[in-house]
Amino acid sequence: MPSPFPGMDPYLEGPLWTNVHTQLSVEIARQLAPRLRPRYVPVTEKRFVLATPGAEDGVAVTTAAPADFRPDVGVARSTPGGPPAGGAGTAVAAAAVPPPLRMATVIPVPVPHVTVEIRDAENRRRVTAIELLSPTNKRGGGGRREYLRKRRRILLSTAHLVEIDLLRGGRRVPMRGALPDVPYFVFVSRAEDRPFTSVWPVRLADPLPTMPVPLLAGDADVDLDLRQALAATYDAFSYDLAVDYTRPPPVPLPAAEAAWAAQQLGIPRRPAAPP
Numbered sequence: 001m002p003s004p005f006p007g008m009d010p011y012l013e014g015p016l017w018t019n020v021h022t023q024l025s026v027e028i029a030r031q032l033a034p035r036l037r038p039r040y041v042p043v044t045e046k047r048f049v050l051a052t053p054g055a056e057d058g059v060a061v062t063t064a065a066p067a068d069f070r071p072d073v074g075v076a077r078s079t080p081g082g083p084p085a086g087g088a089g090t091a092v093a094a095a096a097v098p099p100p101l102r103m104a105t106v107i108p109v110p111v112p113h114v115t116v117e118i119r120d121a122e123n124r125r126r127v128t129a130i131e132l133l134s135p136t137n138k139r140g141g142g143g144r145r146e147y148l149r150k151r152r153r154i155l156l157s158t159a160h161l162v163e164i165d166l167l168r169g170g171r172r173v174p175m176r177g178a179l180p181d182v183p184y185f186v187f188v189s190r191a192e193d194r195p196f197t198s199v200w201p202v203r204l205a206d207p208l209p210t211m212p213v214p215l216l217a218g219d220a221d222v223d224l225d226l227r228q229a230l231a232a233t234y235d236a237f238s239y240d241l242a243v244d245y246t247r248p249p250p251v252p253l254p255a256a257e258a259a260w261a262a263q264q265l266g267i268p269r270r271p272a273a274p275p
Contacts, residue, residue: 001240002231004264007208008166008184009234010257011243014250017134017167018111022046024233025114025132031229032213035222036118040127040215043117048110049143051136111136111143118215127216128160130224138170148174155194160214163187164226169251175199183257186226190214204257 003009012020029042036042116130131151136143151173154161163173168183175197179185184202186209200209208230212221234240245265253261 001235001238003234003240004245005204005261007202007204007206007227008230009239009243010168010183010204010249010251010253010261011245012234012239013167013169016239016242019237020233020239021132021134022112022114023237024230025116025130027229027233027236028130028132028224028226029116031232032116032118032222032224036215039121039219040118041121043119045115045117047113047115049113049136049146050108051111051143052106052108052141113137118213120216126157126159128162128213129154130162130213131164133163133165133167133173135167135170138165138167138172140171144171155189158191160191161187161189162211162213163189167251184208186211188212188214192217204253205260 026044029044032042111134113134113136114132116132117126118128118130119126131137131147134143137147138144151161151163163186165172165185165187172179172185173187176195179199180201182201182203184204186200186202188198188200188211190198191214200211202208208227210223210225210227213224214221246267248258249261252258
C-alpha cells in the first residue's frame with residue numbers, strides 16, 4: 001500500500017528513520033545500478049557513528065529524584081565522662097545508611113550510516129558520493145563533527161557530492177547564504193562547479209524530485225527518481241503497517257502543514273473553538 005503523501009512522508013522521520021535510511025540508501029543503489037553500466041558501479045558503504053541517547057535523539061533518559069530519606073532510628077550524642085544524652089539506658093545507635101539510587105547512565109550507541117558511492121568500474125575510484133542525512137549528521141555533537149569532516153574531505157577532492165535531507169529537525173548543511181524556509185532539500189555539488197551547489201527546496205506537499213547524478217567528465221548525468229525510490233522502499237518494507245496515521249507524526253508539523261497532512265489522511269478537521 002503506498003504512502004498517503006505525494007512526497008516525503010513526515011511519519012517516517014521518527015523512530016523508523018534508522019531503518020528507512022538504510023533501506024532507502026540500498027534502493028537508491030539498486031535503481032542506479034542498471035543506468036550506470038558498464039562504466040560505473042554503485043557501492044553501499046556502512047559505517048557506525050556513536051550517538052549519545054537523550055530526549056533529542058528520540059530516546060528518553062529518565063532520572064529519579066532523590067527520595068525524602070528519614071532514619072528509622074534516633075541517634076544520640078554522648079557527653080564526655082557522663083551518660084549518653086537522653087538519660088540512663090539510652091543506647092547510641094549507628095547512623096542508618098540509605099539504600100543506593102538505581103539510575104540509568106548514558107552510554108553511546110552505534111548508529112548505522114549508509115553512503116552510496118559511485119565508482120569507476122575499472123579503477124574503483126570514487127566518482128560520486130550520495131549521502132542520505134540522518135539526525136546524527138544534523139545535531140551538534142560528535143556525529144555532526146564526524147560528518148562535516150567527511151563532507152569537507154569530499155568537497156576538497158575531485159568527487160561529486162549529493163546530499164539528500166529528508167529530515168525537518170536539526171541543522172542544515174553549511175551554505176554561504178540562507179536557505180529557503182522549506183522542510184526538505186536535495187543538494188548536488190559538482191566538483192568542477194565548486195563552491196556553487198545546485199539546491200532543490202522541497203515542500204511537504206511537493207513530490208520528491210528526479211535529480212541528476214553527475215559522473216566523470218564526458219559522461220552524461222544519470223537520473224535518480226527519488227520519489228520512486230522512496231515509494232519502492234515504503235512498499236517493500238510495509239511501512240504502512242508500521243506507522244500509526246491516527247496519531248500526530250513523531251516530529252510535530254506546523255499548523256498549516258498539520259492541517260494539510262490531516263486532509264491527506266482523510267482526518268476531519270476539528271471546528272474552531274468559540275471565541
